[in-house]
Amino acid sequence: MSEKKLFLIPATLGDTIVTQVIPSYNLEIIQGLDHFVVEELKTARRFLILCGYKTDLNSVRFYTLNEHTQDEEIPFIFADSGLSDLGLISEAGVPGVADPGAMLVEAAYRLRIKVIPLSGPSSLILALMASGLNGQNFAFNGYLPVKSPERSVRIRFYEKRSETEHQAQMFIEAPYRNNQLIEALLGNLN
Amino acid sequence: MSEKKLFLIPATLGDTIVTQVIPSYNLEIIQGLDHFVVEELKTARRFLILCGYKTDLNSVRFYTLNEHTQDEEIPFIFADSGLSDLGLISEAGVPGVADPGAMLVEAAYRLRIKVIPLSGPSSLILALMASGLNGQNFAFNGYLPVKSPERSVRIRFYEKRSETEHQAQMFIEAPYRNNQLIEALLGNLN
Numbered sequence: 001m002s003e004k005k006l007f008l009i010p011a012t013l014g015d016t017i018v019t020q021v022i023p024s025y026n027l028e029i030i031q032g033l034d035h036f037v038v039e040e041l042k043t044a045r046r047f048l049i050l051c052g053y054k055t056d057l058n059s060v061r062f063y064t065l066n067e068h069t070q071d072e073e074i075p076f077i078f079a080d081s082g083l084s085d086l087g088l089i090s091e092a093g094v095p096g097v098a099d100p101g102a103m104l105v106e107a108a109y110r111l112r113i114k115v116i117p118l119s120g121p122s123s124l125i126l127a128l129m130a131s132g133l134n135g136q137n138f139a140f141n142g143y144l145p146v147k148s149p150e151r152s153v154r155i156r157f158y159e160k161r162s163e164t165e166h167q168a169q170m171f172i173e174a175p176y177r178n179n180q181l182i183e184a185l186l187g188n189l190n
Numbered sequence: 191m192s193e194k195k196l197f198l199i200p201a202t203l204g205d206t207i208v209t210q211v212i213p214s215y216n217l218e219i220i221q222g223l224d225h226f227v228v229e230e231l232k233t234a235r236r237f238l239i240l241c242g243y244k245t246d247l248n249s250v251r252f253y254t255l256n257e258h259t260q261d262e263e264i265p266f267i268f269a270d271s272g273l274s275d276l277g278l279i280s281e282a283g284v285p286g287v288a289d290p291g292a293m294l295v296e297a298a299y300r301l302r303i304k305v306i307p308l309s310g311p312s313s314l315i316l317a318l319m320a321s322g323l324n325g326q327n328f329a330f331n332g333y334l335p336v337k338s339p340e341r342s343v344r345i346r347f348y349e350k351r352s353e354t355e356h357q358a359q360m361f362i363e364a365p366y367r368n369n370q371l372i373e374a375l376l377g378n379l380n
Contacts, residue, residue: 023212101325116320119212137332139328
């Protein structure tokens with residue numbers, strides 16, 4: 001195992017107050033880093049400032065990891081950062097869940113770099129806690145198809161699975177499409 | 191909606207340092223409560239002390255909610271606590287996920303009591319973040335059967351599902367049975 005570490009750093013969304021959802025320990029870890037892998041540069045810089053990050057951002061090395069990142073860019077990130085520890089920050093919430101961060105984590109293991117996930121807010125877990133649904137058996141299925149008949153077919157598929165396996169089914173949706181999704185659920189579910 | 195609130199309070203496990211995984215905001219919320227629904231009284235009292243809880247524990251009202259709790263005990267908890275806000279603390283991690291807390295949450299909605307999940311450590315999410323597996327599509331399946339052939343059948347069932355649906359499969363196991371589980375996985379998976 002090398003000495004180099006990859007910290008997985010949960011981030012806030014929008015105007016959320018950092019101390020409301022992020023442990024103070026994470027802020028200490030962030031202070032000690034000057035190499036970050038980020039999904040979107042602008043929001044990551046904003047998040048670091050909200051965290052009270054003291055290093056001049058112009059002297060910090062940022063690497064971008066998003067849906068456009070090619071596999072071959074990953075080894076470059078590890079090589080270019082040398083012996084420095086890396087912090088992975090996703091667009092909002094915990095890195096590696098519903099974002100491309102898993103690519104970096106998988107590569108870190110192959111290079112025998114220690115991966116350290118930090119505790120923080122996950123919208124999926126907060127929604128599941130607050131749902132009153134079955135937290136002993138659940139699935140997160142990402143986005144439903146936007147158009148029918150594909151959308152209707154998938155909704156009925158997941159309804160059947162929740163009935164036969166008593167498994168709670170979770171999805172993600174863009175805020176501006178929530179009402180359409182609820183209408184589609186009302187129109188398709190028993 | 192009534193004024194009464196139910197806070198879902200994530201807890202630490204064993205000797206974890208509270209500030210390492212719990213946001214400072216949660217500690218403020220805890221200070222303001224004196225009615226708690228807990229999975230196990232002894233560990234909940236210990237957790238409150240670790241959080242720097244200032245109220246005399248002898249003057250605090252505790253209700254137990256665990257796998258032995260009957261459905262009819264839930265209305266008693268809400269009635270007995272009157273207008274006071276309630277804090278739900280599970281044995282470790284976030285309440286309502288892989289514990290009986292969902293019963294209380296569901297009942298709170300029926301009584302139009304506001305449910306507020308607080309951010310905190312979830313072993314499932316930390317494991318998923320650190321796994322490098324598919325965080326866009328995953329399932330948590332609780333415990334596998336302890337004995338074969340049931341156990342082998344389930345392992346092959348989940349392997350097939352992970353192949354056909356590209357869905358990461360998560361399980362929970364007691365620490366002292368981890369080695370047996372890994373042997374069962376090695377013996378059954380392709």
